[in-house]
Amino acid sequence: MTDDTADRPPMQGLASLPVFFDLSGRRTLVVGGSPAAAWKAELLQATGARVDVVGASPSAEMRALAARAPSIALIERAWSEADLEDAAIAIGDFPSRDQATAFQAAARRAHVPVNIVDKPEFSDFQFGTILDRSPLVIAISTKGAAPVFAMALRGRFEGLLPPTIKLWAEAAQTWRARLKAADLAPALRRRFWEIFVARALGTRAPQPKDYYEIFARATTKLAGAAKGSVALVGAGPGDPELITLKGLRVLQAADVVLFDDLVAPATVEMARREAVKIPVGKRGYQPSCAQDDIIARLIAFAKEGKRVVRLKGGDPSIFGRANEEIAALEAAEIEVTIVPGVTAALGAAASLKLSLTERDRARRLQFITAHAQNGRLPADLDWGALCDPAATTAVYMGVHTLPDLLRHLLEHGIDPRTPALLVESATWPQERCIDGTVANLAEQVEAAKPNGPCLVLIGRIFGEASARALAEAAADT
Secondary structure, eight states, rough: OOHHTTOOOOOOOSOOOOOOOOOOTEEEEEEEOOOOHHHHHHHHHHHHHHEEEEOSSSOOOHHHHHHTTEEEEESSSOOGGGHHHHHHHHEOOOSHHHHHHHHHOOOOOHOOOOOEEGGGGOOOSOEEEEEEEEEEEEEEEETOOOOOHHHHHHHHHHHOOOOHHHHHHHHHHHHHHHHHHOOOOHHHHHHHHHHHHHHHHSSSSHHHHHHHHHHHHHSSSGGGOOEEEEEEEEEEESGGGGSSSSHHHHHHOSEEEEEEESSOHHHHHTTTSSSEEOOOOOTSSSSSOHHHHHHHHHHHHHHHOEEEEEEESOTTSSSSOOOOOOOOOTTTEEEEEEEEEOOHHHHHHHHHHSSSSTTBOOOOOOOEEEEESSSSSOOOOOOHHHHTTTEEEEESSSSSTTHHHHHHHHHHHHTTTSSEEEEEEEEEEOEEEEEEETTTTTHHHHHOOOOEEEEEEEEEHHHHHHHHHHHHHHHHO
């Protein structure tokens, strides 16, 4: 026992002990013929067990299962205590508590673990909700309290697992024997499996050459100098649930996470506990981490062999200076990938319950930045395109230059009545929408003094949002 575990208090409060029975080739018993019992029998035969089903009135589901599963023997009679002899486990489905009590007592006399369907108080073990990627099997238990909750969690975990995880689990079974024969030192074996895990959590299937490459990296002196990788991951505009499943998988495999100020703390906490989490916020007109410093950190960590995630608000390819980071990483010969995210304009539109495009009113959607490198309004904006009444425009980084932007739009002929909104903290709980037109939005924003991340939306399509805001304001008075 290591020093850090010697002083640790013993584990307490575990609701039940999660165990996995190896039932291949062993005899199991199911008593009852209901559809619920048929499901349990199907699970047992899936493990390679021999299943005796004893029941006087088997359901159509049980008969159909027995007909297509050779390892299931259907015995149409009442059960007896002798049926429990030599059974590895026993499952019963009984309508009354008295019947369940009698079967539980008989199973315990025979020293057979017993489960009574939907009666956890009579059961020695419970069936968890199963996520099957055999040989990888994940079971989730609420100790019978909330099976629907367990099923919902299974759905969440299914989304986190790469589609190829089953193939990697199968490869692990094969490669473990080879690795054992190599008789490596414990530290090298651990290194092998760490590299294995990094590949298994990716998106491609294993190849025979992977074993030799992983073995070489784990056992040569060059292993420590192997380069890592960098992933630019879009965290979405704020709501932690808007990160993509792929983004979450990559985040949870990271050794180091460099994250923006605009990323929700709850999203950062989705990274594994052991990951190093470093804030590298870049906020306009506020103290910020220099872009060159961020790039230098990405390269340094990757050269240490780390899996690095650059976690960006919204989508990394939308005004996120991704090109600079990609160019520097590729120049350093570091593997870089991009995982797209939900950009702020899409999050804001969802909150407003509006489509950004509509056949008759918005034939084009355009994203612009109103913040040039010198902090002013860019000099090369296409004012004709921005004044087009058939366009919807999303303006990023436009709070400080908003008066100039709207003034130029008016000078270039946009209809002053064109709806214009500023959405602050889109998809966050504190989201706020400041409603106006091109003619008056600047004054509205000045009075409201927003201080969160902001997005300006301009176009005829937002007239509906304006009408809704007025109706809600009238209802509150």
